Amino acid sequence: MNLTLRLTVAAGASLLALGAHAQAFPAGKPINIVVPFSAGGPTDKVARDLAEALRKPLGGVAVVIDNAAGAGSTIGTAKAFRAQPDGYTLLVTHIGMATTPALYRSLPYKVEDFEYLGLINEVPMVVVGKPALAANTWKELTDWIGQNKGKINMANAGLGSASHLCGLMLQNALKTEMTTVPYKGTAPAMTDLMGGQVDFMCDQTTNTTSQVEGKKIKAYAVTTPKRLSIPAVYKDLPTLEEAGMKGFNVSIWHGLYAPKGTPPAVLKTLNDALKVALKDPEFVKKQEGLGAIVVNDARSNPADHKKFVLAEVAKWGPVIKAAGQYAD
């Protein structure tokens, strides 16, 4: 081989290697997961646990959390929607993906405008109150609500959040309007609840369990159709349905998304990694300890995730519209 030919072959080979490298994902760059609520809250907690569990199946790459909180999850969700569709920006959000389209008349994205990677978990909610409340049971709580109409305030994580949805349903069922106090997530709301600045709220067990166990707040009822057997601290609480609120069933779920247009090969790598992460014993243990149920493979695949979210949009839209509330 003459020198020119040898150089051309060598250059071609390194270009091929470069091409292969450019396509490799993840290529050593950190992956950002946008969380549309404050740090330390339930959505943040699941995203951080997941980020840790994703690291190994993604070849040891750093998976970091970007809290973009506000407006009931819509700010962070819009941020992820606008990100480069290259697999390096993802989104972990909850039921807000399905409730915000009914609450906001103008959103910068459509629910369909994302790549669905899979569901992560389902989490019950609990109605919890400040430690100074005299009420110790659901019945005593509703009596107190009845006696204090117009004076009660309820915290939530912004219009479109799970706590907002639960609060809306409670107010309708109890036929009592309350002053709602919106936060950027239920982590700061929990701080104020423990301090007695707000009276009560609904929140995921992933944020309430250790506070209830430590008697820093009071727990009154669960939002699921069945009572909870774990964590044990909830086992004596009635369901809201048992407490007379027919059909009250709010179970929160979290899912993993990528911006529309992320290449199929990258999506496959991410979905494969998600499936491994959801079986990571450490991840499962942490989630179950807080009352969350990690979903199985049948629910952590893109097609079923999308089908489920669209069904949730159809389910919650009429409930929210009937309550006559808009956020914008």
Ligand code: ASP
């Ligand atoms: N638990 C919150 C909610 O009510 C969200 C959060 O802070 O993760 O939607």
